[in-house]
Amino acid sequence: MTFSQWVGDRIPTLLRPSILLSISLYHFIMTIVEIVFLEWRPWKLFDLTSVRFRSFARLWKANGELMSAEMPGNTFQLLSECKGVILDIGPGSGEMLSHFNPNTITALYGAEPAQDLHPGLVKNAAKRGLKDRFHPLVCGAEPNTLIPALNKSGILKVTSRGGTAENGVFDEICCTRVLCSVPNPRQTIKSLYQLLKPGGRMVICEHVANPWRTEGTLAARFMQLVYTLLGWPFFMGGCELQRHTREYLRDAGEWDQFDLKYYGPRDAVPFVVGELIKKHAPMDKSYAEAIKK
Ligand SMILES: C[S@@+](CC[C@H](N)C(=O)[O-])C[C@H]1O[C@@H](n2cnc3c(N)ncnc32)[C@H](O)[C@@H]1O
Structure with missing residues (x-):
């Protein structure tokens, strides 16, 4: 490849x-304009x-649908x-909900901290026929907000059906374009692992630090640093470009299947996409002996 081709x-x-960064800067300025000149509440700016x-919610409401029309991999x-x-x-305002199959869902819990996105989220869940089975939670993925919200919703109390906070209550946990924003990603992902039932599945579509030592490039890794210094996490609702999410997931606990592939590994925003199956619980000894006979 010649230099000009490169x-x-x-x-x-x-x-x-840089296009997305410019759009997010525009929404940040417009948010300030709204607060100061439309609502006349400039003191609100102190709560940065x-x-x-x-x-970020403003940006997502305006562009979320367009940004969800295509997703990497499968x-x-x-x-x-x-x-x-x-x-x-x-789940944001629920752009991904149209890809779920309502016939196979018993209950769907959406942990979305941005309250401004909830009206759209609830509307999209109803559109998908999930109205009564959808439980919107105003909380983040981090255990100090997620666990109390799950407790309040009642799901963590359903121990008679085999679920506890320790041995898992969910059959599936979906993380699409979100682990880049959660605080303390290592601990948060570990706590999500615990909420998964043994044999449960995690669906992952996350952008990560460019794997420049293997499939990626140093130029793309460098650009991740540049975008970070230009304020990407600040303007993009805490989204970080340089996270080693693949490693955090691998170290979260034991997996029977760990199938994550890179998409766009040479890009400044490369993704890992795939599914992880939590290790099945060891069979109860007496039950194993009984079925042997
Ligand atoms: C880029 S959007 C992705 C939305 C959706 N998952 C999708 O792929 O269409 C990121 C979402 O993560 C939410 N978010 C930010 N911090 C979070 C946290 N700590 N826990 C859970 N969600 C968070 C944002 O409010 C936003 O709705």
Whole structure:
């Protein structure tokens, strides 16, 4: 490959995130304008965290649908295979819900901390025919907010059906484009692992640090650093580009299947997509002996 071919081939993918960064900057400015000149509540700007999250919700409401029309790899197929009691982490305004199969879902819990996105989320769940089986939770994935919200919803108390917070209550946990934003990702992912039933499945579609030592490139890894320094996490609702989410997932606990593939490994926003199956519980000794006879 010549240098000019390399420039033509690589530069657009490396610069593409700058478009999203510019859009997020626009929404941040518009959020400030709304707060100061439409609501006349300039003191609200002192709560910078809520301004940032409101600005991200504004961006997602305007562009979420478009940004969800295509997803890397077989994400849509993996979502369509979800069944039983499901936890969707950070479902946003529910753009992914149209890919679930309502006939195989017993209950769907959506842990979405951005309250501004809930009206759209509930509407999309109803559109998918999940109205009574959908449980929107105003909380994050981190255990200090998720566990109390699950407790309140009643799901953690359903111990008679084999579920506890320790040995898992969910058949499936879906994480699409969200683990980049959760605080303390290592611990948060570990606690999600615990909420999964033995033999349960985790569906993953997450962008990660560029794997420049193996399939990726140093240029893309460098651009991740540049975008971070330009304020990507600040303007994008806490989204971090340089996370080693694949490793956090692998170390979260024992898996019977750990099937994650890179998509766009040479890009500034490469994804890992796939499914992980939590190790099945060891069979009860007396039961194993009984079925042997
Ligand atoms: C990029 S959007 C993805 C939405 C959806 N999962 C999808 O793929 O269409 C990220 C979502 O994660 C949510 N989020 C941010 N921090 C979170 C946290 N700590 N726990 C759970 N969700 C979070 C945001 O509010 C937002 O709705």
